[in-house]
Structures are given as C-alpha cells and as structure tokens.
Amino acid sequence: SAVTITIPVVVHVLYNTTAQNVTDAQIASQIDVLNEDFQKLNADVTKTPSAFAGSVADVGIAFTLAKRDPNGNATTGITRKQVTQTSWGTDDKMKSSTTGGTNAWNTSQYLNIWVCNLSGGVLGYAQFPGGAAATDGVVILTTGFGRYGSAAAPFNLGRTATHEVGHWLNLRHIWGDASCGNDYVSDTPTQQTSNTGCPTFPKRTCGNTTNGDMFMNYMDYTDDACMYMFSNGQSSRMNALFATGGARESL
Ligand code: ARG
Ligand code: ZN
Numbered sequence: 001s002a003v004t005i006t007i008p009v010v011v012h013v014l015y016n017t018t019a020q021n022v023t024d025a026q027i028a029s030q031i032d033v034l035n036e037d038f039q040k041l042n043a044d045v046t047k048t049p050s051a052f053a054g055s056v057a058d059v060g061i062a063f064t065l066a067k068r069d070p071n072g073n074a075t076t077g078i079t080r081k082q083v084t085q086t087s088w089g090t091d092d093k094m095k096s097s098t099t100g101g102t103n104a105w106n107t108s109q110y111l112n113i114w115v116c117n118l119s120g121g122v123l124g125y126a127q128f129p130g131g132a133a134a135t136d137g138v139v140i141l142t143t144g145f146g147r148y149g150s151a152a153a154p155f156n157l158g159r160t161a162t163h164e165v166g167h168w169l170n171l172r173h174i175w176g177d178a179s180c181g182n183d184y185v186s187d188t189p190t191q192q193t194s195n196t197g198c199p200t201f202p203k204r205t206c207g208n209t210t211n212g213d214m215f216m217n218y219m220d221y222t223d224d225a226c227m228y229m230f231s232n233g234q235s236s237r238m239n240a241l242f243a244t245g246g247a248r249e250s251l
C-alpha cells in the first residue's frame with residue numbers, strides 16, 4: 001500500500017443517552033476500518049469475484065485522529081457533548097452549536113465526522129466537495145459507527161463511514177441515482193438500481209450480460225459484510241481532489 005495522503009480526522013460525538021456516548025475504542029475501530037478500506041488492507045477483499053479482482057483499488061489515503069486542534073493545542077481528535085435532542089434529521093443541525101450540535105473544525109484542514117442518533121433509519125449522510133464550509137463532513141448513526149461496541153448488525157463493520165467518506169471524496173452511488181444511471185466512473189458497470197442485503201454473483205442488469213452489477217462496491221447499499229471494494233476509476237476520481245486546484249487540495 002502506497003499512502004499518498006493522510007487526512008486528520010475529528011470525531012464529534014453527540015449523545016443523549018450514555019449508551020450513545022461511543023467509547024474511544026469504538027472510534028478507534030472506525031478509523032481502523034477507514035484505513036483498511038481505503039488502502040485495500042481489508043481482509044474481506046479476497047471475497048471479490050475474479051471478474052472484478054483487477055478493478056480493486058488501493059486508494060492510498062490514510063486517516064488519523066487529529067493530534068492538534070484548530071488552536072494548535074494537543075487533542076485526542078474527539079469531542080463529546082451531551083445533547084437534549086433525542087434524534088436528528090439530515091438538516092445539518094448537529095453541525096452547529098446554535099442548533100444544539102457541535103461546530104465543525106476548519107473543514108479545509110480536517111475531515112469532520114459527527115456521530116449521533118439519526119432518525120428515520122438513516123445510517124449516514126455526507127456533503128460532496130464544493131459545498132458550504134460550515135457543513136462539510138459526514139454524519140454517521142451511532143449504531144452504524146465502527147465495528148465494536150454499539151455497532152449493530154448488519155451495519156457493524158464500519159462500512160457506513162467508508163461509504164459516506166466516498167461521497168465526501170466526490171463518489172456517486174454506483175447506480176448513478178437513476179435507472180441504469182451514470183456514476184461518472186468508467187470501470188463500475190452500469191447498474192439498474194441499488195442492491196441491498198447480500199446478492200449472489202453475478203447479478204445482471206441494464207443489459208450488462210457478462211459480470212453484472214459490482215454490488216460488492218462500497219458505493220452500493222449492500223450489507224457491511226457484503227461490500228469490500230472501491231474500483232480503480234473511483235480511486236482516480238477521489239485522488240483528483242488532492243491535485244493542484246482540486247477541491248480538497250488543502251488537506
Ligand atoms: N444509506 C446511506 C447513504 O446513502 C449509507 C449506506 C451505507 N451502507 C452500508 N452497508 N453501511 O449514504
Ligand atoms: Zn450514499
């Protein structure tokens with residue numbers, strides 16, 4: 001694995017019940033998953049069907065909990081706040097102290113991850129590059145965070161954050177959010193719609209009569225145990241953000 005960039009991460013834990021106050025160990029498990037998945041170090045990559053094995057990418061991105069806060073002081077890279085809200089929507093209120101949450105740390109220098117109790121069965125959501133600075137980052141449901149502690153099956157292997165950080169690095173859903181839609185990546189086969197659960201290979205849609213859907217891609221909606229790869233094209237799309245003039249060059 002050749003790491004080309006290391007991204008400092010701050011995790012903002014927002015808890016109402018003490019059970020939602022995820023431990024440092026649960027947070028560490030999530031950072032481990034991100035490093036494995038973005039460096040093709042995940043043990044389950046061996047499940048990739050041989051038809052897609054040549055497409056699996058080492059994205060070359062590492063993640064580390066921040067060691068300095070925005071003022072230059074030593075930090076664990078974790079903030080914790082007990083909140084009165086019992087759950088949150090996808091309206092970014094968790095990202096501002098004026099709406100009960102925690103403000104982002106400088107989003108040109110950190111990946112901000114808010115961990116909270118999202119309502120409505122939402123596992124997580126992300127902001128694409130180029131959006132408002134104050135709301136840049138990803139939000140992950142407490143029980144879909146990490147692979148330890150309160151993480152609950154079938155979303156207990158930390159892949160929600162892998163998927164959301166993929167969006168944060170400009171990746172679209174693999175089916176292009178339309179019937180046989182476009183994800184702007186050429187080595188991901190055109191796919192009719194999202195897959196859920198754990199499909200059996202091959203699953204052929206959109207006239208793709210050979211290998212079918214790349215449903216084991218992190219940008220599908222399959223279970224955590226059934227997604228284990230980014231493609232080379234997705235890796236190029238993500239890495240382009242760090243080139244001169246790219247939206248995440250400052251990181
Ligand atoms: N539904 C969420 C989204 O669109 C995340 C899906 C994550 N999937 C998973 N197996 N953890 O962003
Ligand atoms: Zn998504």
Ligand code: CA
Pocket residue numbers: 182183184185186187188189190
């Ligand atoms: Ca594609």
